[in-house]
Amino acid sequence: MEPSRGAGPAVPPVAAVLPAGGSGERLGGATPKQFCAVQGRPLVSYTVRAMERIDWISNIIVVVSPENIETMKSIIEKYGHKRVTVVKGGITRHRSIFNGLKVFAENEFSSHLLQKPEVVIIHDAVRPFVEEDILSKVVMAAKEHGAAGAIRPLVSTVIASAADGCLDHSLERARYRASEMPQAFLFDIIYEAYQQCTDYDLDYGTECLHLALKYCKTNAKLVEGTADLWKVTYKRDLYAAESIIKESLSQEVCVITDVKEVVSQVGFLLHESLKSQIKVETISTSLSKNDSHLQNILSGQCYNFVCINDKKCAVQETQQLADMLEKSNIPLLYPVVVVLVHLDTSENISFSIGMEEITRMKKFAKEVKKKNILVYGLLIQYKDHLLLQETVNSAAALIMALIKDRNPELTGQLLVA
Amino acid sequence: MEPSRGAGPAVPPVAAVLPAGGSGERLGGATPKQFCAVQGRPLVSYTVRAMERIDWISNIIVVVSPENIETMKSIIEKYGHKRVTVVKGGITRHRSIFNGLKVFAENEFSSHLLQKPEVVIIHDAVRPFVEEDILSKVVMAAKEHGAAGAIRPLVSTVIASAADGCLDHSLERARYRASEMPQAFLFDIIYEAYQQCTDYDLDYGTECLHLALKYCKTNAKLVEGTADLWKVTYKRDLYAAESIIKESLSQEVCVITDVKEVVSQVGFLLHESLKSQIKVETISTSLSKNDSHLQNILSGQCYNFVCINDKKCAVQETQQLADMLEKSNIPLLYPVVVVLVHLDTSENISFSIGMEEITRMKKFAKEVKKKNILVYGLLIQYKDHLLLQETVNSAAALIMALIKDRNPELTGQLLVA
Structure with a gap:
């Protein structure tokens, strides 16, 4: 299953972009959740480590808000992370991811242009438990389909509300899935989608798969993920992450x-x-x-x-x-x-x-x-x-x-x- | 906000039905999650306690699968729970809830018919952190609208997949909500909905608000809930529950x-x-x-x-x-x-x-x-x-x-x- 990487330079590299610019307001704390300490180490470091240990990922781009660039750089130094580039984020998730992609295509964001990957993985900095298996699955699927993303069954029924705050209709749970991370794209497809999309998309959208579909007519392959892919969103998720790490140790x-x-x-x-x-x-x-x-x-x-x-x-x-x-x-x-x-x-x-x-x-x-x-x-x-x-x-x-x-x-x- | 309860018998009672029949397969353990110990006490006991401490809830019906009836009864005895009736569940969630409602309307399920409530709360046994505030909000809304349910913002984007396993479309996150618990209904409405619904509904449906809409033309009022309403679904949720309880102690x-x-x-x-x-x-x-x-x-x-x-x-x-x-x-x-x-x-x-x-x-x-x-x-x-x-x-x-x-x-x- 693993994308093979030969000795020569012929194999096109895979890169990963980790948006880590969130303010963590749902967590209710002052520290954005990606910087909260779990067993003494910031959460984002766990996610970087999960990428870094995979040798076929050649570059890891962490996109953080301007005020956290120094924090992120000191985390990389303290924990000895390799192959990581820190990039300044935008004011929304999509703008941050776009900035992350630009380091492979424009000179604006880094002193030297990084080698453009064939496939780019996009993964949240607050999903630290991602395994190599799902990463290689989405990468392989992206090579074939142009785009791919991990999905999970819905935990709750999804409903639409009417203007009066009452139930309009509920969706049949079995027909829908939650779109999770990681996702992977042929670099040229996702970069083109970002170049073409509107300011409205950049400011209010959240779903990269949607951009690939809308602007590049690419129907992403959906890959069933495991329960570990969950996103640290609330304080209880930090508790859970702490316990999972203690258990694994x-x-x-x-x-x-x-x-x-x-x-x-x-x-x-x-x-x-x-x-x-x-x-x-x-x-x-x-x-x-x-x-x-x-x-x-x-x-x-x-x-x-x-x-x-x-x-x-x-x-x-x-x-x-x-x-x-x-x-x-x-x-x-x-x-x-x-x-x-x-x-x-x-x-x-x-x-x-x-x-x-x-x-x-x-x-x-x-x-x-x-x-x-x-x-x-x-x-x-x-x-x-x-x-x-x-x-x-x-x-x-x-x-x-x-x-x-x-x-x-x-x-x-x-x-x- | 609290539904008032006078001294006389004139105030119609509120009852609660807690479906607790799940097998907990998503948890990956042998013990269904509602019976897993948190700080030594089964999770279902925390949820029962959350209901029991509210004095305007007159009856609490816990619906469990046949093999767990004795376990549930011993939990009630050990922890001194009051106003609780244990009822044998059916093979699906809807069938279990229906059984729970029958104790107020049919002689089949209990030695004596319990007093029929004006409003019935339906709440999952695996959501132990429910507060009085949201319970009284859904009860008040149910009195006015016939049905009401707690909702939460979606954490992930929801997508529909096509037959080939690729993305068909993604839903605009802001327009949809996750339907959570508690929900509340005028007893006559939800009971009628269950009496009229088909075997297909009973076997494959999951959403009570949907039944009230489909069979009684009742558009439930949607009430924004807090993050505590989350459902213990995975092992990490048990870890989180344990930490939250330790913190509260x-x-x-x-x-x-x-x-x-x-x-x-x-x-x-x-x-x-x-x-x-x-x-x-x-x-x-x-x-x-x-x-x-x-x-x-x-x-x-x-x-x-x-x-x-x-x-x-x-x-x-x-x-x-x-x-x-x-x-x-x-x-x-x-x-x-x-x-x-x-x-x-x-x-x-x-x-x-x-x-x-x-x-x-x-x-x-x-x-x-x-x-x-x-x-x-x-x-x-x-x-x-x-x-x-x-x-x-x-x-x-x-x-x-x-x-x-x-x-x-x-x-x-x-x-x-």
């Missing part, structure tokens, strides 16, 4: 134990207890060694780590992990959870946690939080062999809660299983 | 300090630190006394409590609060957060937390969790007067995080400010 955990037998044993039990809820990788290694297995995991997409050892507040070992994580760039896009498990095997019955230990832990957590690494402490007591299983189950429940919540306020706390 | 906190001067002082500082984020009531009292101010707060809608004292793990005092809460029925519908703050004023520098203390705390928290009370411990050290403000600010941040998250897994833990 809670799919895998890496348990790192040191090589001592008793520690490995607890690591094994914890692995068993966790694996019904989350994918678990357990490795037994010293963090100071350059373990290739650990390096593999770090270069993968794991955002959760549990380090078990029998030292009180093993800050030094965790510092090594934090350094590795930082070097790997993993915490750049998403907060990484590190649960520092202290296995207490002392015989002493009246065990207690000293304030010094807690202070050291909090200080360390505060330091690495700046690097988007969330560290929590967890104590497992291993006194009674019979109680160990129960304690490990309780530890697993706490670890899952910490991973799912990713609460930055609770970092540095020491929990007890 | 995080509006107010009651800080209870004992009467000792040092404790009151910290209570005051905490009050000051919290008040920029949440409404705070602070009272200084002994929980063992029957304090009328505290009783007032308990009879209000406060779901968050902070108890400060200078005893280690003051389980006894907290037990009294837990008993009061239980008696007040507050934790019946929503989990209540209780943060037990231990103010440590000892001179001892090498302070430590004993395992016994932690174990006692966890045991107590586990016990009251069964009553939907979430207890967390929080230690504030008061050694250095200069550092106190900073510690209190840190405590306030932790308290806000605990209140907002309401994480049941972390109960019984002792956090350190």
Whole structure:
């Protein structure tokens, strides 16, 4: 399904234009929704990332209102986005998209003309969960039909009202669809449609497929999309986006134990207890060694780590992990959870946690939080062999809660299983 | 705006029918969405509660599929819902609503005929955030026009597709609206419409306003609703509902300090630190006394409590609060957060937390969790007067995080400010 891209320059490029100029008034907040933070990162960065990871998209044009150009540029720098050009938007959606297209055709909008793509994707900056599959489907359909757009079934019945505010008629739900994003067009078609359309279209229209039909007689191919394509419109959608991202970050955990037998044993039990809820990788290694297995995991997409050892507040070992994580760039896009498990095997019955230990832990957590690494402490007591299983189950429940919540306020706390 | 309801029986009653028979296939889970737990309670219970708290709604009919009748009855019993009748649904939405209406007109569906209402509200069981304002607006409009329904602007453009899967035309967004719930009808109109409509309508239709128009020539009045009226359709909507409910429970906190001067002082500082984020009531009292101010707060809608004292793990005092809460029925519908703050004023520098203390705390928290009370411990050290403000600010941040998250897994833990 994927549009192939050979080694040579013969394959015409695909570009994406992301209108991000909206004021977000429906959200009821001062910050336009594309700049609202989700897990600490602006929503638009998630959408840019969704485009950027697809290697057959050669240029990503983000169109923002004039007052947000610097904000957008600093987002691109902070999160290391590549192949992105920021363009000044117009006062309406259509005018913004038109400006975005002009960087491929006119010298007005960028210092150098970008290579004109064969196909251009248009996608909202506030639809962060777009998958490669639907993008390649609309691109392929646009190549064949000139235009294509994702559609979804209607959630509510659509009605027309009469002048007196009463029902005129309702539409038969099955015959209609909601037009969503992404859409894709042969560049020449959509650019011509924008050049020909009226000021009324530019000021009051919203639908690109309509312009292609009206001005280029191109009937867009409609492609059924998945539910992820929804648009962040209201505050509740930001809540939903936050939860979806947290859920997607809670799919895998890496348990790192040191090589001592008793520690490995607890690591094994914890692995068993966790694996019904989350994918678990357990490795037994010293963090100071350059373990290739650990390096593999770090270069993968794991955002959760549990380090078990029998030292009180093993800050030094965790510092090594934090350094590795930082070097790997993993915490750049998403907060990484590190649960520092202290296995207490002392015989002493009246065990207690000293304030010094807690202070050291909090200080360390505060330091690495700046690097988007969330560290929590967890104590497992291993006194009674019979109680160990129960304690490990309780530890697993706490670890899952910490991973799912990713609460930055609770970092540095020491929990007890 | 509110439909008035006098003391005498002369005022005709308003009833509500909640279709709750859906299978929830769009949610992608095994449990139909109306029965999915949000903060531990099934979604349908929130919607029933939204109706039940309005005293001019005399009867609430919940229509569920045959296999869920017992589940629904047990929900009503568990959460103490009143004025609710459970009715067996049909195989489609319209057939279910029709069954719901029959309890007022036919003997077939209930042991005794319920009093026929003048106006009947129809509302989805999966729209839990409906407010009294919109309900009274649609009821008043139905009295005048015979039928009325809430509408919302369209979020996406609506398009019609041709037989070949290509765009036929797109609708001008401004001319159309999404038909949402609640709707209201003069009972005689909607009941007649259902009696006259065809099997095709009953099996394939979805819109009650359409039936009233087609069979009773009644053009429903359309009433602009707020964004809260949205329908829980996808999994992301459940996430959003959970967050909205958590947010609504995080509006107010009651800080209870004992009467000792040092404790009151910290209570005051905490009050000051919290008040920029949440409404705070602070009272200084002994929980063992029957304090009328505290009783007032308990009879209000406060779901968050902070108890400060200078005893280690003051389980006894907290037990009294837990008993009061239980008696007040507050934790019946929503989990209540209780943060037990231990103010440590000892001179001892090498302070430590004993395992016994932690174990006692966890045991107590586990016990009251069964009553939907979430207890967390929080230690504030008061050694250095200069550092106190900073510690209190840190405590306030932790308290806000605990209140907002309401994480049941972390109960019984002792956090350190």
